[in-house]
Amino acid sequence: MTENAVVQLTRRRTLTAAVLESRPLALEEGEEGAVTTADRLTRRRVLAAGLAAGAAVGLGRDTAALRTPFERADGASWTSPADEVRFLAAVARSAAAVSVEVIGSSVTGAPLRLARLGASTGPGLLVLAAQHGNEPAGREAALQLVRDLAFTTDPVLRRQLRAQRVMVVPTANPDGVAAWTRGNAHDADLNRDHLNLREPETRALATVLRAERPDVVVDLHEYAPVVPVLYDDELLSLWPRNRNVDRGVHRLARLLCQDYLTAGARTAGFSADVYGQHKAGGRVTAEVGGSADEGMCRNTAGLHHRVSVVAETPLHPRIGEPGYQPFPRRRRVAVHRQVLDDCLRFLREQTAAIERSSRDAAAAAQRPQPIAFAGSDIDVPARNEIADPPPWGYRLTAEQAATVAGALSLHGIRSLPSADGSVTVPLAQPARALIGLLLDARGDRNAVAGEPLADHA
Numbered sequence: 033m034t035e036n037a038v039v040q041l042t043r044r045r046t047l048t049a050a051v052l053e054s055r056p057l058a059l060e061e062g063e064e065g066a067v068t069t070a071d072r073l074t075r076r077r078v079l080a081a082g083l084a085a086g087a088a089v090g091l092g093r094d095t096a097a098l099r100t101p102f103e104r105a106d107g108a109s110w111t112s113p114a115d116e117v118r119f120l121a122a123v124a125r126s127a128a129a130v131s132v133e134v135i136g137s138s139v140t141g142a143p144l145r146l147a148r149l150g151a152s153t154g155p156g157l158l159v160l161a162a163q164h165g166n167e168p169a170g171r172e173a174a175l176q177l178v179r180d181l182a183f184t185t186d187p188v189l190r191r192q193l194r195a196q197r198v199m200v201v202p203t204a205n206p207d208g209v210a211a212w213t214r215g216n217a218h219d220a221d222l223n224r225d226h227l228n229l230r231e232p233e234t235r236a237l238a239t240v241l242r243a244e245r246p247d248v249v250v251d252l253h254e255y256a257p258v259v260p261v262l263y264d265d266e267l268l269s270l271w272p273r274n275r276n277v278d279r280g281v282h283r284l285a286r287l288l289c290q291d292y293l294t295a296g297a298r299t300a301g302f303s304a305d306v307y308g309q310h311k312a313g314g315r316v317t318a319e320v321g322g323s324a325d326e327g328m329c330r331n332t333a334g335l336h337h338r339v340s341v342v343a344e345t346p347l348h349p350r351i352g353e354p355g356y357q358p359f360p361r362r363r364r365v366a367v368h369r370q371v372l373d374d375c376l377r378f379l380r381e382q383t384a385a386i387e388r389s390s391r392d393a394a395a396a397a398q399r400p401q402p403i404a405f406a407g408s409d410i411d412v413p414a415r416n417e418i419a420d421p422p423p424w425g426y427r428l429t430a431e432q433a434a435t436v437a438g439a440l441s442l443h444g445i446r447s448l449p450s451a452d453g454s455v456t457v458p459l460a461q462p463a464r465a466l467i468g469l470l471l472d473a474r475g476d477r478n479a480v481a482g483e484p485l486a487d488h489a
Contacts, residue, residue: 155196158241165211167347174368326476337390403469404417428456
């Protein structure tokens with residue numbers, strides 16, 4: 033039986049005996065970190081009695097396999113790509129609530145896997161991890177999330193999963209994870225390629241974004257170097273900073289970062305702040321970090337009217353601390369688990385507002401709006417950095433059209449062909465801003481320099 037057939041098997045839902053606690057878990061002496069979530073998902077797993085009890089309720093297998101290798105090693109080693117395959121297959125075999133499918137492949141042909149949980153339709157959360165292959169904590173948290181939701185007994189989460197979808201790509205950069213490199217096998221930074229979609233991995237993710245239309249997208253990373261006072265928190269998060277993101281979508285993404293991720297992490301005992309904020313005396317003195325680069329996942333997804341954020345834990349040692357001890361691995365993973373739990377809470381509590389903002393943003397994109405080619409949400413662009421009024425659309429030569437055909441299709445952008453092979457791309461589409469950034473000579477990451485059209489010709 034092929035792996036794909038195995039993971040598609042539907043078996044009756046079984047419950048683990050994992051204890052779901054509603055109170056904070058105290059740190060034990062020498063323990064790196066243990067917290068609970070707002071949704072009462074346990075931060076510590078019942079490893080012996082709980083898993084043994086799980087077998088008694090119908091798992092009928094070596095249930096120790098339902099822990100990741102990272103958990104079994106107590107954080108001493110990360111889960112390998114081969115172990116990830118076995119872990120996801122084991123979870124899918126044991127829980128009818130989970131399916132795993134291949135959504136694409138890497139440069140070297142390694143598969144990218146998507147785990148699905150919850151309803152077949154309805155509001156959705158998309159979790160991406162390991163776009164940078166040497167940032168492993170988010171990947172471990174994503175794998176744990178799949179298992180925890182598959183076997184949750186929490187009534188709030190079970191009710192949410194009956195109405196909403198959770199989609200998880202634990203390893204967005206399989207080649208980078210295998211080689212322990214930031215980039216993929218082409219040495220490309222995948223988190224700068226979500227506009228142009230030149231790499232097979234980002235094309236796979238774009239297919240998911242277009243087909244599944246998730247309402248919330250969270251991209252898990254780790255940051256370095258750690259700089260005291262400026263960048264030394266256990267969690268830094270950020271919303272889309274691209275100036276073209278719809279105001280309603282922008283407001284909700286900022287709400288997610290500040291009122292859910294930052295606040296949730298602090299409540300759980302982690303230090304947390306907004307990525308890129310410089311502070312003095314407790315006051316924000318500048319907001320300079322966090323690029324508005326339209327090729328970044330949170331910005332591209334925001335331009336698709338998705339509430340999208342990035343969440344980062346520190347990868348490097350604490351500079352200036354005695355002994356320069358690295359941030360503990362298990363605690364880094366626990367931070368990302370907290371992030372994911374708070375994203376689920378956000379989707380539950382803000383469903384109506386999220387759906388309304390996405391709908392309104394798509395409608396507004398059909399009307400003429402300026403397009404900014406530089407600057408972030410806190411900048412005022414220079415006159416030569418903005419198209420106001422914007423063109424009606426862009427005409428592309430046959431050669432240009434061939435260059436961007438794949439990206440246009442993956443972004444869901446409509447074009448009008450001509451007999452000579454050229455195409456016209458009108459701006460009055462949901463992906464209005466992406467069209468301008470992709471086809472205008474002024475775009476920092478433009479794929480081609482199309483001819484701006486004042487009117488439909």
